Ligand SMILES: [Zn+2]
Ligand SMILES: [Zn+2]
């Protein structure tokens with residue numbers, strides 16, 4: 001069976017351009033995908049979960065912050081096209097599809113966006129976006145994520161990480177607030193806040209971690 005190339009796309013909250021990335025091989029090789037807008041001001045993160053779910057953190061052009069979604073791999077990789085909407089503005093902000101679908105959907109949401117701007121008599125994107133967000137909403141670097149992953153796997157092996165169900169196997173995800181370590185069985189979590197994750201070296205000597 002010939003499979004068409006799969007793309008993922010979002011509109012950058014900073015420059016307003018559609019950022020498109022190939023996701024074809026990502027499903028089977030890396031477990032973390034980062035798609036950065038060429039302007040450098042926003043990035044989408046996607047992660048494959050063990051249960052064939054895809055966890056995605058996507059910048060929203062309307063809210064100027066990331067929204068988190070979980071979709072099945074089938075939706076992301078097999079459906080001809082698929083879009084996800086911002087929970088606040090109800091506008092589509094994330095697209096999956098082949099090249100044609102992405103181009104079409106990108107054009108359509110571009111028009112929707114200019115309509116919104118026109119209706120609100122706004123000249124530029126920042127006129128319709130919330131202004132009270134500060135820099136801490138910026139996502140942590142994948143390198144930092146890897147550092148934490150390494151740390152958690154090491155603590156797992158040394159059994160210095162624990163949770164109410166003593167599951168013994170833990171995972172990480174990006175959230176709006178930072179990097180969260182969690183137990184897939186009981187759901188207990190520990191958050192490394194966004195403002196501290198850039199200084200990740202401090203955590204490399206963590207003796208014990210108790211998820212709650
Ligand atoms: Zn941009
Ligand atoms: Zn939004």
Ligand SMILES: [Zn+2]
Nearest residue numbers: 163165183186
């Ligand atoms: Zn647990």
